Each structure stands twice: as C-alpha cells, then as structure tokens.
Amino acid sequence: MEKYSQRLAYGEAIVALGAENPRIVALEADLGKSTMSAMFQAAYPDRYFEMGIAEANMISTAAGLAASGKIAFCSSFAVFASGRAYDQIRQTVAIGKLNVKICGSSCGLSDFGDGSTHQAVEDIAIMTAIPNMTVFTPADANETRQAVRAAAAIEGPVYIRVVRCDVPSYTSGEFVPGKLSVIRPGTDAAIIAHGIMIEAAMNAADILKEKGISAKVINAGTMKPFDSEGVVELSKQVKAVITVEDHSRIGGLASNTAMALRKSATPMDYVAIEDHFGQSAHSMGDLLEHYGLTANAIVEKTVSLLK
Numbered sequence: 001m002e003k004y005s006q007r008l009a010y011g012e013a014i015v016a017l018g019a020e021n022p023r024i025v026a027l028e029a030d031l032g033k034s035t036m037s038a039m040f041q042a043a044y045p046d047r048y049f050e051m052g053i054a055e056a057n058m059i060s061t062a063a064g065l066a067a068s069g070k071i072a073f074c075s076s077f078a079v080f081a082s083g084r085a086y087d088q089i090r091q092t093v094a095i096g097k098l099n100v101k102i103c104g105s106s107c108g109l110s111d112f113g114d115g116s117t118h119q120a121v122e123d124i125a126i127m128t129a130i131p132n133m134t135v136f137t138p139a140d141a142n143e144t145r146q147a148v149r150a151a152a153a154i155e156g157p158v159y160i161r162v163v164r165c166d167v168p169s170y171t172s173g174e175f176v177p178g179k180l181s182v183i184r185p186g187t188d189a190a191i192i193a194h195g196i197m198i199e200a201a202m203n204a205a206d207i208l209k210e211k212g213i214s215a216k217v218i219n220a221g222t223m224k225p226f227d228s229e230g231v232v233e234l235s236k237q238v239k240a241v242i243t244v245e246d247h248s249r250i251g252g253l254a255s256n257t258a259m260a261l262r263k264s265a266t267p268m269d270y271v272a273i274e275d276h277f278g279q280s281a282h283s284m285g286d287l288l289e290h291y292g293l294t295a296n297a298i299v300e301k302t303v304s305l306l307k
C-alpha cells in the first residue's frame with residue numbers, strides 16, 4: 001500500500017492555506033526542516049517566524065498574533081509542543097480561546113532513536129485535559145491535510161498529532177471533526193484506533209478473518225471532542241470493542257472509550273502503552289513490538305474478549 005509522510009502533508013497543507021488566506025502565519029521552534037513548516041517559510045517568508053529552541057516564546061508570540069487577527073500555526077516535536085509550552089498554552093491560548101493551531105510532530109514512539117526525552121506518549125492526555133482545546137489524531141497524509149484545514153476553520157485552539165515516519169493511506173472520504181469513521185466493515189468486533197496504529201488494526205483484522213472473526217476497523221481521528229455517542233452506537237453492533245493507540249493507556253483512546261462505555265454491557269479491552277516512558281531503539285518496529293503495540297496483540301485481545 002502507498003505510504004506518505006504526515007509531516008510533509010502538514011507542510012503542504014499550511015502552504016496551500018497560506019495562498020488562500022493572508023491571515024495564516026507559521027511559527028517554528030528550530031525544527032522547521034523536520035516538521036516541514038520550512039515549506040511555509042520558503043513560500044511566505046514574511047509570515048514565518050523562527051523562534052529558536054524556545055517553545056514557550058513561540059506559543060506566546062502566536063497568542064499575540066492570534067489576538068491581532070492572525071491564524072497562527074505552531075510546530076515542534078509533540079513532546080515539546082505539549083510539554084515545554086504547557087503553561088503558555090493553558091494560561092494564554094486556551095483560557096483566551098485564541099486562534100492558535102499546534103502541530104505536535106514526531107509523536108508517540110516514532111522518534112525511535114532519541115529515546116524517552118523525545119517520545120510523546122502522554123501528549124493526548126495533556127492536551128485533551130485542557131478546556132477549549134480541540135485535538136486531532138489523523139490516520140494518514142490525506143486526513144492530515146483535511147485536519148489542518150479543519151483546524152484553520154475552527155475558532156479557538158487546536159492540537160494536531162502527526163508521526164515522524166511514512167504511513168499507509170487508508171482514508172479517502174471527508175474528515176468530519178468529532179466523528180468516528182469506518183475504515184473496514186465488520187460484525188463481530190470493533191477495533192478503534194488512530195494515527196499510525198490504524199495499520200496494525202487493519203493487519204489484525206486480516207488475521208482475525210482467517211480465524212473466522214469479522215472485525216470492524218474504526219478511525220478515531222478526533223480525540224476531543226470525542227465521539228462518545230458514536231462509540232456507544234458502535235458497541236451495540238458488535239460483541240467486543242478493542243482500542244489501539246501509540247500512547248499511554250491513561251488519558252487517551254482507551255480512557256475515552258472506557259468512559260463512553262461505562263454503562264454498556266459490551267466488553268472492552270485495549271492495546272496501548274502501559275504507564276511507562278519510551279526508550280531508544282534501532283527502529284520504531286522494535287519499540288512497537290517491545291510495548292505490545294502489534295497486530296498479534298490486537299488479535300489476542302479480540303479473541304479473548306469474544307470467548
């Protein structure tokens with residue numbers, strides 16, 4: 001299956017928006033060649049602000065630009081975008097409901113070589129807990145482009161989570177913020193995933209099919225506002241629900257789904273990172289295997305629930 005970079009899709013999307021809307025500006029924290037915001041710099045140098053290794057200053061400057069009528073896109077590694085600038089995001093951007101859009105790049109375990117200091121496994125929990133914040137976790141390049149456009153159209157702060165590596169293209173339809181979308185139909189179990197873990201969910205569905213189990217694969221491209229009603233309706237259509245994410249089980253997809261299903265009789269389980277930081281590895285695949293974020297793990301949980 002064709003693979004494409006979510007980071008490149010992000011850069012392309014903000015450049016396209018910049019051509020359509022002079023209010024669009026971009027800010028970077030010394031990682032423009034990695035986050036691909038440098039594409040915006042090349043196209044619109046007078047609307048690009050390189051803030052250096054200073055995420056807090058970047059967010060504060062973006063808040064000022066937003067307060068003056070701009071739509072400010074800020075980029076950095078997800079661990080720094082959600083962590084180093086948390087106070088500025090909470091106190092200024094979120095409380096003020098300002099038009100600042102934050103791209104958390106190289107999220108999850110995708111920055112496999114740099115270890116725990118650079119791997120954001122708790123960024124969804126941090127950002128979804130902030131009032132007034134919208135959180136998108138697109139599945140592929142196509143959905144990343146649409147998420148960027150949706151973010152620009154929203155009045156208020158938005159966080160967009162993208163991985164470092166290329167990902168398969170699974171989406172083709174319209175991205176609807178706040179709604180689950182079906183990637184693959186099925187009747188026995190529902191596998192809900194987002195971002196890079198859609199691939200593992202699809203592979204798991206193939207293995208389950210060989211075992212005579214029909215698995216529906218669902219994309220949770222929006223983590224806030226979370227489609228709790230959609231999860232409840234989904235649970236009525238299947239015998240089991242499994243969530244899959246490259247994030248801590250705390251405060252992410254597993255937590256949101258469990259809250260939605262607290263009154264449901266449909267059994268649920270999760271495949272996620274337990275209460276651990278990441279670590280360095282030779283490849284992302286090594287890390288996914290180490291933390292149990294695999295198609296086989298999804299299959300085991302699904303079969304166990306259905307028993």
